[in-house]
Amino acid sequence: MKKIEAIIKPFKLEEVKDSLRELGVTGMTVTEVKGFGRQKGHTEIYRGSEYTVDFLPKTKIEVAIPDSQVKAVVDAIVKAAKTGKIGDGKVFISPIEDAIRIRTDERGEQAV
Amino acid sequence: MKTLLPRLLLVTALWCATFAAPAAEAAKKPDPTIEQRVGDLEAYVNNGARVTDGKAESRISGAGPGHSAWMMTSAALVLFMTLPGLALFYGGLVRKKNILSVLAQCLGLAGVVSLLWWACGYSLAFGKGSGWLGGMQHAFLRDVGTDPNGDYSAWIPHSLFMVYQLMFAIITPALTVGAIAERMKFSAIMLFSVLWMFAVYFPVAHWVWGIDGWMNGLWNDGAKIKAIDFAGGIVVHMTSGWSALALCIVLGKRLGHGKEPMPPHNLALCMVGTGMLWAGWYGFNAGSAVAADGVAVNAFVTTTLSAAAGCVTWPAIEYVMRGKPSVLGFCSGAVAGLATITPASGFVTPGVAVLIGVMAGAATWFACNIIKAKFKYDDSLDTFGVHAVGGTIGTLLAGVFATTAANPNLGADRIKALVGSTLWLEQVKAGALVLVWSVVATVVIAKIVSVCCDGLRVSEEVETIGLDLTEHGEEGYHG
Numbered sequence: 387m388k389k390i391e392a393i394i395k396p397f398k399l400e401e402v403k404d405s406l407r408e409l410g411v412t413g414m415t416v417t418e419v420k421g422f423g424r425q426k427g428h429t430e431i432y433r434g435s436e437y438t439v440d441f442l443p444k445t446k447i448e449v450a451i452p453d454s455q456v457k458a459v460v461d462a463i464v465k466a467a468k469t470g471k472i473g474d475g476k477v478f479i480s481p482i483e484d485a486i487r488i489r490t491d492e493r494g495e496q497a498v
Numbered sequence: 499m500k501t502l503l504p505r506l507l508l509v510t511a512l513w514c515a516t517f518a519a520p521a522a523e524a525a526k527k528p529d530p531t532i533e534q535r536v537g538d539l540e541a542y543v544n545n546g547a548r549v550t551d552g553k554a555e556s557r558i559s560g561a562g563p564g565h566s567a568w569m570m571t572s573a574a575l576v577l578f579m580t581l582p583g584l585a586l587f588y589g590g591l592v593r594k595k596n597i598l599s600v601l602a603q604c605l606g607l608a609g610v611v612s613l614l615w616w617a618c619g620y621s622l623a624f625g626k627g628s629g630w631l632g633g634m635q636h637a638f639l640r641d642v643g644t645d646p647n648g649d650y651s652a653w654i655p656h657s658l659f660m661v662y663q664l665m666f667a668i669i670t671p672a673l674t675v676g677a678i679a680e681r682m683k684f685s686a687i688m689l690f691s692v693l694w695m696f697a698v699y700f701p702v703a704h705w706v707w708g709i710d711g712w713m714n715g716l717w718n719d720g721a722k723i724k725a726i727d728f729a730g731g732i733v734v735h736m737t738s739g740w741s742a743l744a745l746c747i748v749l750g751k752r753l754g755h756g757k758e759p760m761p762p763h764n765l766a767l768c769m770v771g772t773g774m775l776w777a778g779w780y781g782f783n784a785g786s787a788v789a790a791d792g793v794a795v796n797a798f799v800t801t802t803l804s805a806a807a808g809c810v811t812w813p814a815i816e817y818v819m820r821g822k823p824s825v826l827g828f829c830s831g832a833v834a835g836l837a838t839i840t841p842a843s844g845f846v847t848p849g850v851a852v853l854i855g856v857m858a859g860a861a862t863w864f865a866c867n868i869i870k871a872k873f874k875y876d877d878s879l880d881t882f883g884v885h886a887v888g889g890t891i892g893t894l895l896a897g898v899f900a901t902t903a904a905n906p907n908l909g910a911d912r913i914k915a916l917v918g919s920t921l922w923l924e925q926v927k928a929g930a931l932v933l934v935w936s937v938v939a940t941v942v943i944a945k946i947v948s949v950c951c952d953g954l955r956v957s958e959e960v961e962t963i964g965l966d967l968t969e970h971g972e973e974g975y976h977g
Contacts, residue, residue, distance in 0.1 A: 430761055432826055433880060434867030437759035 387482040387495055388456050389448060393421065393475040394467040396445045401466040406449065409458055413498075415448040425473030444475060450482055450498040530554040545789040547652050561646055562653035568790035569654045569662055575781025576665035580604055580672050583778050587771030587829070588676050591879045594763040595964025596680045597974040603675045603687055608668050610688060614695055615664045622696075623703040624650070624663060629712030629722070632704050636660075649709040651788040662785065663703075666730055670699055670738045676879035677742035680760075681752050681961055684969045686951040690745070690943055697939040698741065702932055703733050713928045715921075719912045725928035726900060726913075726921070728797065729786035731841025731893040732928060737936045739886025743877060744940040749954055751876035753961050765825050772829040776805055779836045783843040793905050797843040800851035800904075801836065804843075807855025808835020812863045827863075830884060834862035837888035842896035845908065850899045854892065862887050893929045897922030 394402060399416065406414065420441035427440040451459055460477055468474055487497040530538070530550050535557055537549030542562045550556040585604040589597045611619070618637045625632035626649070636642050639660065647656040671691040678687070705713040706727045713732075715724030727733055752760065762768060783801040787794035812831025813823030838858030839851055846854070866883035877883060900917055902909045908917045916924060948954050955961070960968040967973055 431820070431824070432761055433830060433883075434871055435760070437761055439759075 387450060387485060387498060388453060389450050389480050389482050390456070390459055390463070391478040391480070392447045392463045392467065393419065393444050393477075394447065394463070395469065395473065395475060396443055398467045398469070399445050399447070402447060402463055405462040405466045406459065409455065409462055411449055411451060411455070411459060413449070417446045417448075419444050419446045423473070423476070442473070450485060452495050452498070527553070527555045530557060542653055545653060545791040547648070551648075560644060561655045561658070565651070565653040565789045565791075566655065566658055568794070569658050569785060569788065572781035572785025573658070573662040573665050575778045576662070576669065576785065577608075577778075579775050579778035579782060580665075580669045581608055583771050583774030584669060584672055585771070586767045587775060587833070588679065588879050590764040590767030590769075590771060591676075591762040591826075592679050593760060593964070594975055595966055595973075597763065597966065598970050598972055599684065599965035600675065600679055602684065602970055604672050606684070606688055607672045607675070607691055610692060611668045611671065611695060612664060614692065615660075615667055619667060619695060619700055620660050620663065622700040623667070624660070624708055626710055627704070627708075629708075629710055629718075629720070630705065631701055632708055653789060659788065662788075666734055666782070667695070667699060667703070670730075670734045671695065673734070673738035673881055673885055674742045674745065676881035677746040677877045678749050679878040680965065681878075681955055682749060683951055683954060683956050684965070686947050686954045689950060690947045690954075693943045693946065694741065694940065697943060698737050698936050699733075702737050702935070705932075706733050706928065713931075715913050715916070715924060716907060716910075721912075723928045723931075724913055724916055724921070724924045725893075726845060726896060726908075726925070727841045727893065727928075728844035728896065729783045729840045731838075731889045731896065732932050735837050735840060735885040735889025736893065736929060736932050739882050739884075739889055740933050740936040741940040742881035743875070743886060744937045745944055746877050746882070747875050748941060748944045751874075752878065753958060755876045756874070762826065765829075768829055769825055772832055776832055776836060779805070779840075783836075783840060787844055793844050793907070796848075796904050799848050800843045800846055800854075801839055803848055803851040804839035804855035804858065805832050805835040807852045808832055808838070808859040808862075809855075811835075811856050811859025815860065815863050830862065830866065830880070831859040834858045834884050834888045837885050838862075838892035838895075840889065841892045842899060845896055845900035845905050847899075847901060847904050850895075854895050854899075857891060857895070858888050861891055890929055890933070893925050894922060897925030 420443055422440050422442060425442065427438055427442055430437050430439060449459065456479065460479065463477055484493060485497040486493055534550045534554050538556050538558050541548050542558065545565065548556050581604060585601050588600045592600055616639060618634060621634050621636035622632045625634065625636045627633035642656045642660050644655040644657060646652055646654060647659060650659050671694060675687065705711045706725060708714060710718055712721055713723045713725045714721050716726050779801055780798055784794045784798040787797060809828050809832035812834065813827035816827045817823045835855040835858045839854050842854060862884050865887040866880045870877060870883060900908055900921055902917060908914065944954060956965065956968065
């Protein structure tokens with residue numbers, strides 16, 4: 387089992403969700419987040435007071451999937467979320483030790 | 499001599515009549531002739547004094563319906579400027595942890611000032627007294643009934659004039675709140691405002707607008723400074739704006755000012771408030787004619803044009819300077835145009851109003867963007883930058899551009915020689931005196947309040963958490 391965390395541009399969420407659903411991914415967790423990477427923030431000016439906004443709004447998707455699906459899922463996310471411009475985001479892959487479905491007590495891949 | 503003798507006899511008779519009330523009833527004035535009755539009607543339509551005054555019993559001795567209807571509407575419009583216009587305009591500009599504190603201050607002032615006005619404020623501002631302050635004859639609204647008070651209007655009830663002027667008294671301290679937002683104790687603001695009303699608003703309103711005020715150039719033959727202020731450039735915007743500057747410097751900057759971002763939390767609210775201010779301002783300026791007459795309509799037009807010119811000028815400067823006209827720029831420019839035309843609105847022609855609006859937008863942009871940055875005071879919501887700067891410029895320009903073509907009252911003997919010549923100098927004198935008076939009074943009152951309330955400011959912890967939760971036990975936004 388692996389956890390895929392993808393930080394993407396907010397307006398790409400629908401495309402990414404649709405392409406993951408086509409692959410048979412049955413669930414995901416989505417969070418509105420803020421952060422920065424190489425993409426610079428922007429400045430806002432209110433009556434002469436200038437503020438630099440470093441943290442830009444992004445969307446974080448988390449999915450837990452069996453090892454066999456990792457390549458297909460990552461490819462799908464990268465393809466759907468890509469605009470080719472700076473600020474497209476990142477994908478992180480990490481191992482999951484175990485998973486439990488609370489309703490049934492199922493464990494491991496059956497639980498995700 | 500021929501006319502003096504009968505007049506003296508009449509005055510003596512009236513004076514004696516006050517000693518013998520029953521006899522006075524017997525000495526009732528004669529019935530009006532048909533000429534006099536028609537004359538009274540014409541006076542109503544033209545907003546002039548009754549021709550029966552002192553000569554015969556008027557058949558329309560009370561208020562006139564048309565003028566009263568407009569003035570009741572105007573009073574409600576001016577209240578609408580504060581509740582909720584100014585409250586939302588300011589509320590949108592603070593951080594979201596402080597929105598309720600601004601609303602509480604506006605509501606609190608509306609309540610407290612209304613009660614002060616009833617108790618003695620109206621009497622001190624508009625009762626006859628000395629040139630410096632009114633008397634107490636109208637305390638608790640004694641003799642303020644439905645009969646007109648000829649000192650201020652022949653055709654609206656005295657009580658309506660009183661309540662209309664109350665709305666000005668409410669918005670003035672509420673304007674000051676903008677400069678000290680997000681850091682002053684609620685108790686200190688309330689106590690400061692009460693003392694400030696007695697030290698600044700009631701006296702200055704009397705100086706400039708009281709029938710025997712020593713700066714009331716328009717109506718008082720004996721005025722030492724013959725200034726004009728149609729709707730409150732001196733009385734409202736200069737007093738509140740200059741006091742705001744003094745108070746925000748005494749108070750000090752907000753924590754983290756200049757280091758951490760403090761952007762407005764909701765510019766949509768700010769825009770809603772701006773629209774309400776603009777609409778309400780028709781009651782403020784056109785209502786200041788105290789009648790539904792031609793002067794009122796001219797003020798309505800000049801107010802519109804100045805607001806429009808300000809609304810265009812400020813964002814136009816932004817567009818030239820950095821390529822983006824901002825919503826806050828449109829809002830600020832419109833309010834600046836409105837504040838600046840206020841003292842001149844009933845005295846100048848529409849073309850001049852456009853010029854005043856353009857100057858208002860440019861000057862207040864400069865004050866908020868350049869002067870504030872250079873001197874580094876924390877006028878949180880730019881009460882000084884918009885209202886003091888706008889009100890001061892407008893007061894001066896009213897003196898330069900006032901014309902009898904816009905307002906026939908300027909043709910009165912007491913002032914006509916000044917119009918078009920040195921009226922501006924009278925404006926400078928009145929403005930400078932009120933400026934100094936406001937600033938000095940504010941500093942003194944702030945010291946007194948600081949002792950009474952154990953400091954003017956909330957603690958650092960309270961300021962960090964926000965005033966809504968700590969001072970009022972509520973939050974503006976949940977979820």
